[in-house]
Structures are given as C-alpha cells and as structure tokens.
Amino acid sequence: MGGFFGVVSKSGCVEDLFYGTDYHSHLGTKRGGLVAHHRGEFIRFIHNIENAQFRSKLQDDILKMRGRLGIGVISDYEDQPLIIGSHLGVYAIVTVGVVRNLDELAKNVFGKRAAHFSEMSGGEVNPTELVATLINQEATFEDGIRHAQDAIEGSCSILLLTDKGIYAARDKLGRTPVVTGAKDGACAVTLETCALPNMDYEIDRYLGPGEIVWITEDGIERKQPPGDRVQICAFLWVYYGYPSSHYEGINVEVVRNRCGAALARRDSVEVDLVAGIPDSGTGHAIGYANERHLPYARPFVKYTPTWPRSFIPHNQRVRDLVAVMKLIPIRELIEDKRLVFCEDSIVRGTQLKQTIQRLYDCGAKEVHMRPACPPLVYGCKFLNFSRSRSELDLAARRSLCRIEGDGNASPEAYIDPDSENFQRMVEGVRKRLNLTTLQYQRMNDLVAAIGLPKEKLCTYCWDAAEP
Ligand code: SF4
Structure with a gap:
C-alpha cells in the first residue's frame, strides 16, 4: 500500500522527515525515498528497500540533506519521490493509492502531442509521474490536484512539495487517512499518526475526504473543503495499520x-x-x-x-x-x-x-x-x-x-x-x-x-x- 510523511519546520526538517517516514515502513517493502528543499534546490534519495530497511538504507544520505521543507515515502510499487519541472514551477511529489485506469489516462496524455513519461523502469508508466502529468495540465496546483483526483479511478492521496510549502491532499473518498501534526515551530503531515508522538507532534487535524491543505511555516490553510462522502478502509484497523495509530480519531489497538x-x-x-x-x-x-x-x-x-x-x-x-x-x-x-x-x-x-x-x-x-x-x-x-x-x-x-x-x-x-x-x-x-x-x-x-x-x-x- 505505502505511506508518506512531510515536514515544514522553521529550523531543519531532515531528522523529523527521516524518522517520520521510517514509521511507515510496515506499509511497503519496495522503495523508500526522501526529498528536501534547500536554497532553490531539491535534494533527493531513493533506495530499494526489499532487502534492507529504510533506516539503514538512508541513514548516510540524510547527512547530505538540508532544508526546512521535505516529504518522504515508503512505496510498495513505484520509485518515489519524483522531482518535476513544469509550468507551475519545480516541485516534488509522492502518492499513496492505486490508479486503476492508468493505461487509459496514459493513452489520453499521449494523445496530446509532445507529451512523454520518463520514469519507465519496469516498462510501465510510473503512477506518480502520471499523477504529476495530470496536475501539470491545469493552471494552479490546487486545480491540478483536483483534476488528477477527478480523473483517477481507484484512490490517490498526495503530498506535493514546492519551494514554499507542502500541498497535502487526501483521496476523494478518504480510503487512506491523511493527518496533520503540530509542534512548536513545525508542522507535519502523515498517513500514520504513530509517527507523531515520539517527535513531540500533537495530532492537529484529520483531513476529510478529498480535502486539500497548504502547509507553510505560517500554518495550515485549507484549499479545498472535505467532501461529504467518506469510505475509509476498514482493513486499516484490522490488519495493516500500526497499533498506536489513529484514523478518524479511532485507535487501531x-x-x-x-x-x-x-x-x-x-x-x-x-x-x-x-x-x-x-x-x-x-x-x-x-x-x-x-x-x-x-x-x-x-x-x-x-x-x-x-x-x-x-x-x-x-x-x-x-x-x-x-x-x-x-x-x-x-x-x-x-x-x-x-x-x-x-x-x-x-x-x-x-x-x-x-x-x-x-x-x-x-x-x-x-x-x-x-x-x-x-x-x-x-x-x-x-x-x-x-x-x-x-x-x-x-x-x-x-x-x-x-x-x-x-x-x-x-x-x-x-x-x-x-x-x-x-x-x-x-x-x-x-x-x-x-x-x-x-x-x-x-x-x-x-x-x-x-x-x-x-x-x-x-x-x-x-x-x-x-x-
Ligand atoms: S476495505 Fe478492502 S477493498 Fe476497501 S480499501 Fe480496504 S483493503 Fe481495499
């Protein structure tokens, strides 16, 4: 399934980003990745975590990372995070979910001339790159995220990192949780709330289905209100959620x-x-x-x-x-x-x-x-x-x-x-x-x-x- 974590901090974000992402390791076994923004540059590392844990694979990399903004992912399928150059600016993106109509959407993209996908390892379109391509079809990030989520069959929760902050978007029917956390001088966004307490974050809010927020050093701004229908995965509580996590305010254990x-x-x-x-x-x-x-x-x-x-x-x-x-x-x-x-x-x-x-x-x-x-x-x-x-x-x-x-x-x-x-x-x-x-x-x-x-x-x- 996969999980993600993001941090916006008035001081350095890297340590919280590393441990916060690590607390999603039970959700995926394929790829682990981090990206931080520092002085106009995105610094990114992705590793195969099939044979060794996320922490051991990335612990040396984080010594090379700087910045106050970052997102990370444990991915059960594709390489992530991706860094995308677009008319909206350069940004990094991670996703959790499944794009069931991937082939059809990719075909539509190819229908527009001069379009391409570059992350074709394994011979398939990288679903996160497809989501980014859909976002790039609109004039703003908010409209782009909305457009992507309307087009996708399946589900897709997104963290999108720019040079100024993080867009966090929960999938349209809220199959997966997205939760913000707060502490003095920093905001986090996470799928698993078990990532929060050991780094002194308090749960701030549970995003509703389809809700989009913009997280900066100044706080959290709602960009799209939640929809009225939620279909959160019941299996989170039964099996794959972590015992100390909460979804919709309800603890797993x-x-x-x-x-x-x-x-x-x-x-x-x-x-x-x-x-x-x-x-x-x-x-x-x-x-x-x-x-x-x-x-x-x-x-x-x-x-x-x-x-x-x-x-x-x-x-x-x-x-x-x-x-x-x-x-x-x-x-x-x-x-x-x-x-x-x-x-x-x-x-x-x-x-x-x-x-x-x-x-x-x-x-x-x-x-x-x-x-x-x-x-x-x-x-x-x-x-x-x-x-x-x-x-x-x-x-x-x-x-x-x-x-x-x-x-x-x-x-x-x-x-x-x-x-x-x-x-x-x-x-x-x-x-x-x-x-x-x-x-x-x-x-x-x-x-x-x-x-x-x-x-x-x-x-x-x-x-x-x-x-
Ligand atoms: S309840 Fe079952 S079908 Fe529904 S999202 Fe969870 S695992 Fe998938």
Missing part, C-alpha cells in the same frame, strides 16, 4: 481489542490458552482473552531483531520463507494444549496452513481459529493492497469455487453469515487448513468494533459494497 471481544462473545469453545498470530493478531487475541477471562499466551514469538516488518513481500517464495523463519514456536505452551488463535484475517491461507501444521507438530491437541474480519472474497481495487494477489487465490473464494465447481463463481450468494452457503464455504476453508474449528467475525460486529457507521467504511473486500 483499541479496535483490535474490541474485535477480539466481539469474537469471544459469540464463542463458547473450551480451550486452555488464547493466542494471536503475531503481530497483527495480538491485539485481537488480547481482547478475546480478556472478554472470556481466559489465559493469554504466546506459543509463537516473532524474531523481531531481523524480521521486524509485518507487510508481506510480493514474491511467494520469499513470503513462505519469511513465514517460517520469523515465527519461533514455544513447545511448552503448545504441547497437549487446546489453543484458540485470533488472526487479523485469512488471505490465501498458504502460510497459515504451515503455521497450523507446526502447532500440531509441537503437540497441539486442538487448534481453533478466529479471524477478526469476515471471509475475504473480493480483491481490493482501491489501495493497491497487494498487486500480485488474484482474488481467485483468496482462501474463502477458492472454497466457494470448489463448491460451485466453477473457478470463476461469484461470491454473492456466500456473503450472508446465516446462509447455508456461507457455512459450507467456511467449512471448506477449515478443512483445508486442518483446523479444529473456524469461526469468522461478522460484519456488523466488525463495524461496531471500529465505531463508525458502515456507510463511512470501505468494506468492499468482504461484501463488494460500494456507495
């Missing part, structure tokens, strides 16, 4: 605890221990254990010194290797035990199947699974949640396709948790994963745990609901 409690209230299975698949299952499991007054334990610990990131690498072989290497079982907490595990979600189920087998290999008597969200049956089309994942690979989708005997069967008839179809689909997943029991979260419980009205949440990957 607190929601995970409530998700676990909701699962527990519908459960009466007899177990010895409650556990979470680390890291993102932990908050759900604590909520479950507390609600049922059962002991919480860690039968698996994660080897954090060298496997700290929780986001999934795109390459399947690397994913499988990481899945085995980063989790270390503790036999004393597994052998002869009946275990209930809370998990954020079951995506493909491939790694989970291995993890469950390892529990049986260590002597587990029973393994019960309680995912914190309903079965995933549709692929995400708004956030580039994982480009490489086909929705037909989703564990629940495969199960229902097997029932239907049709590899392309529609999930529509399998969404109602009270239907026989749903039960059969879940039973298919349970069998494949070799679980003793499997019980998913219900959509209304997930929505209640988040605490926003359902119409303000994107729940597309579970029920295909769209406004």
Whole structure:
C-alpha cells in the first residue's frame, strides 16, 4: 500500500522527515525515498528497500540533506519521490493509492502531442509521474490536484512539495487517512499518526475526504473543503495499520481489542490458552482473552531483531520463507494444549496452513481459529493492497469455487453469515487448513468494533459494497 510523511519546520526538517517516514515502513517493502528543499534546490534519495530497511538504507544520505521543507515515502510499487519541472514551477511529489485506469489516462496524455513519461523502469508508466502529468495540465496546483483526483479511478492521496510549502491532499473518498501534526515551530503531515508522538507532534487535524491543505511555516490553510462522502478502509484497523495509530480519531489497538471481544462473545469453545498470530493478531487475541477471562499466551514469538516488518513481500517464495523463519514456536505452551488463535484475517491461507501444521507438530491437541474480519472474497481495487494477489487465490473464494465447481463463481450468494452457503464455504476453508474449528467475525460486529457507521467504511473486500 505505502505511506508518506512531510515536514515544514522553521529550523531543519531532515531528522523529523527521516524518522517520520521510517514509521511507515510496515506499509511497503519496495522503495523508500526522501526529498528536501534547500536554497532553490531539491535534494533527493531513493533506495530499494526489499532487502534492507529504510533506516539503514538512508541513514548516510540524510547527512547530505538540508532544508526546512521535505516529504518522504515508503512505496510498495513505484520509485518515489519524483522531482518535476513544469509550468507551475519545480516541485516534488509522492502518492499513496492505486490508479486503476492508468493505461487509459496514459493513452489520453499521449494523445496530446509532445507529451512523454520518463520514469519507465519496469516498462510501465510510473503512477506518480502520471499523477504529476495530470496536475501539470491545469493552471494552479490546487486545480491540478483536483483534476488528477477527478480523473483517477481507484484512490490517490498526495503530498506535493514546492519551494514554499507542502500541498497535502487526501483521496476523494478518504480510503487512506491523511493527518496533520503540530509542534512548536513545525508542522507535519502523515498517513500514520504513530509517527507523531515520539517527535513531540500533537495530532492537529484529520483531513476529510478529498480535502486539500497548504502547509507553510505560517500554518495550515485549507484549499479545498472535505467532501461529504467518506469510505475509509476498514482493513486499516484490522490488519495493516500500526497499533498506536489513529484514523478518524479511532485507535487501531483499541479496535483490535474490541474485535477480539466481539469474537469471544459469540464463542463458547473450551480451550486452555488464547493466542494471536503475531503481530497483527495480538491485539485481537488480547481482547478475546480478556472478554472470556481466559489465559493469554504466546506459543509463537516473532524474531523481531531481523524480521521486524509485518507487510508481506510480493514474491511467494520469499513470503513462505519469511513465514517460517520469523515465527519461533514455544513447545511448552503448545504441547497437549487446546489453543484458540485470533488472526487479523485469512488471505490465501498458504502460510497459515504451515503455521497450523507446526502447532500440531509441537503437540497441539486442538487448534481453533478466529479471524477478526469476515471471509475475504473480493480483491481490493482501491489501495493497491497487494498487486500480485488474484482474488481467485483468496482462501474463502477458492472454497466457494470448489463448491460451485466453477473457478470463476461469484461470491454473492456466500456473503450472508446465516446462509447455508456461507457455512459450507467456511467449512471448506477449515478443512483445508486442518483446523479444529473456524469461526469468522461478522460484519456488523466488525463495524461496531471500529465505531463508525458502515456507510463511512470501505468494506468492499468482504461484501463488494460500494456507495
Ligand atoms: S477493498 Fe478492502 S483493503 Fe481495499 S480499501 Fe476497501 S476495505 Fe480496504
């Protein structure tokens, strides 16, 4: 998915920029980049972060950076930040989201003579460059950002750095959060609010959907008011957000605890221990254990010194290797035990199947699974949640396709948790994963745990609901 961070400071911005961007490392595994503006010059560094962390890759670079204005990005796909020369002036830009109609928009650009794209590594148009090209088609940055967001199918949140300040724009339906922070002498803008407190920033405001602000040393000026429809991604709270972050003022860990409690209230299975698949299952499991007054334990610990990131690498072989290497079982907490595990979600189920087998290999008597969200049956089309994942690979989708005997069967008839179809689909997943029991979260419980009205949440990957 990716994340970004920006700073405008009366003194130097580089240190805050570096650490603030680093706090988005769980959101992407491909590229990390920073750009600062100093005395008429943009100083930029981009690194491949597939094999080493953002901090270790950029820690020497920041010694060469100066300036009071800067933006940074963790990108799960394209090279960013880009520095663009245009009739609007020179600027730098980072984006988060997915441009689904990239080819069509690129074709339109080529329709205008003398247009070109220069960031073609990998043979594809760089989506951030396309966004910049759309912005450049208008007379001002505000109009350009509006134009780009109107043209894009998918979602696109933007930070745009000029020599005077930063434009921050949240995507039109607010699928991703954009939040400003303030401290004496500096303003920050971030996707993850967990980037703020350790650098003494207080949350200043949560931008609304489609809102555009202009951040300078003098403060924050609204350039476009928020729209009235928001569809923030519910999966942020369930899985890929950081526990100490807040979206729309609602903390991630607190929601995970409530998700676990909701699962527990519908459960009466007899177990010895409650556990979470680390890291993102932990908050759900604590909520479950507390609600049922059962002991919480860690039968698996994660080897954090060298496997700290929780986001999934795109390459399947690397994913499988990481899945085995980063989790270390503790036999004393597994052998002869009946275990209930809370998990954020079951995506493909491939790694989970291995993890469950390892529990049986260590002597587990029973393994019960309680995912914190309903079965995933549709692929995400708004956030580039994982480009490489086909929705037909989703564990629940495969199960229902097997029932239907049709590899392309529609999930529509399998969404109602009270239907026989749903039960059969879940039973298919349970069998494949070799679980003793499997019980998913219900959509209304997930929505209640988040605490926003359902119409303000994107729940597309579970029920295909769209406004
Ligand atoms: S489809 Fe799923 S992952 Fe994508 S924005 Fe909606 S809730 Fe989030």
